[in-house]
Amino acid sequence: MKRRIFLASSLSAALSGCSSIGTKLNDNAAFHNFLGVSESLNRALLGTHGLAREYADSDVDATFRINGFDTPMDAHYSRLQNGNFRDYRLLIDGAVERRRAISLAHLNDMAQQSNITRHDCVEGWSAIGKFRGVRLADVLDLAAPKASARYVVLHCMDRSPEGLPYYESLDLHQARHPQTLLALALNDKPLDAAHGAPVRLRVPTQLGYKSAKWVGRIELVASYSNLFSGHGGYWEDQGYEWYAGI
Amino acid sequence: MTPDQIVYRHSPGTRITHWVFFLAFLALISSGLQIFNAAPYLDASDKSNPARRVLSIDSTQDSQGVTTVFGHTFRTTGWLGFGDDGMGGRTDRAFPGWITIPAYQSLADGRRWHLFFAWVMAVCGIAYMISGFARGDLQELILRPADVPKILPMQLYYLRLRKEPPPHGKYNPLQKVAYTLVLFVFAPLLILTGLALSPSFDALFHPITVIFGGRQFARLWHFVLMLVLIGFFLTHISLVATQGVFNQLRSMITGRFRLGTHDGVGV
Secondary structure, three states: OHHHHHHHHHHHHHHHHHHHHHHHHHOOHHHHHHHOHHHHHHHHHHOOOOOOOEOOHHHOOOOOOOOOOOOOOOHHHHHHHHOOOOOOEEEEEEOEOOOEEEEHHHHHHOOOEEEEEEEEOOOOOEEEEEEEEEEHHHHHHHHOEOOOOOEEEEEEEEEOOOOOEEEEEEEHHHHOOOOOEEEEEEOOEEOOHHHOOOOEEEOOOEOHHHOOOOEEEEEEEOOOOOOOOOOOOHHHHOOOOOOOEO | OOOOOEEEOOOHHHHHHHHHHHHHHHHHHHHHHHHHHOOOEEEOOOOOOHHHEEEEEEEOOOOOEEEEEOOEEEEOOOOOEEEEOOOOOEEEEOOOHHHOOOOOOOHHHHHHHHHHHHHHHHHHHHHHHHHHHHHOHHHHHOOOHHHHHHHHHHHHHHOOOOOOOOOOOOOOHHHHHHHHHHHHHHHHHHHHHHHHOOOOHHHHOOHHHHOOOOHHHHHHHHHHHHHHHHHHHHHHHHHHHHOOHHHHHHHHHOOEEEOOOOOOOOO
């Protein structure tokens, strides 16, 4: 009995000491930044290579779990939604040769690709869905990115409960990855509002928060450091990694 | 050897990596539990599937912590499911704040710590293996066929059913079993399941996820292997505590170990 009490208390003492020291270190900005070296190391060593695993139709989750925020409630989105997205235009601007405003009908007329892939949320859960849409690479080609463009920033028609705009970014290599889609349909049906209608990003080689919903504008930039809080995405600005490979 | 002789037991490489392992192990457990809290359930499947749920830690409407293991539900209020929020209050939370890094709920920070200390563990593990094999320390720790018949007598000695331990080298047969399993089976599996969940590994090499039964299954194995290593850790410190704490700690700090009544009964 004594031994069991000793064991339990020594483990608890070690972990609780670890937790309180860890929390103090975590709140120290210099130490917190230092911990970030692992992301740089992973990004440099591993990069974005390989393909996400593709699955069979029978693996698909009929009700694909909704990730991230609820459907935008603002007037602009509601108006587009009520008009069945006839007035929707995907804007492509920034470091491009030709600024574009592409309608949903145009996107649907482009070459379509679909993949059945697993969506892994940073929280830890996974779901499998069949996404159909156009390759982001093809959409970028319509606008012809300039040589100075290094990142593709996706601005969403969505704000957090605190009013911060949702955005995400990929480097050009990730954006041109063969499985990276601007998805228009999920499980053989046009995207519904909760899953990002009319257009969402789908990057199966990266964690779910990268697959931004309700994409309204694509901006090509040389650097994302002067956008919002400077970390390249809504969740990145909250402390999550920019490099979110799976 | 005469009793009470001081011998040089642990090389500097072993001693340094031992304490780095210790710190990294605690940091990885605490930050790992923080990460678990963001999706407090484990499924024996590739994608999430409640029908194949092995463990879930939840809370009820009336603030009771509820833990379900293989379909058996336990009230765990205050410990699991509902407890310390890490900021002086109580909240719905799988693992309580006093055990996680940071104490308050923050998946982003938990991941930051976990991915950092995974690197510390990896570098330290490589250093330990190189130093251990180069100096011959590890060869003395690995279980060999000749040790197998000595396992039972050693166990009988520990159970006080036998007066003398069987003759053995620097480490006794049971130590060799434990260390061989930890160093060459459990730790590698823990690392592989971690890699299956690590950035880009699945895209680069699907089998790393497939062999464990898929992504969620890898998450389950990773958790179970953590429990196994915690079991080893508890056995280890209980033996340290009962086999001469001062002598044992000294040998892992200065390298010097006093041979005596506990000769051969290592930790």
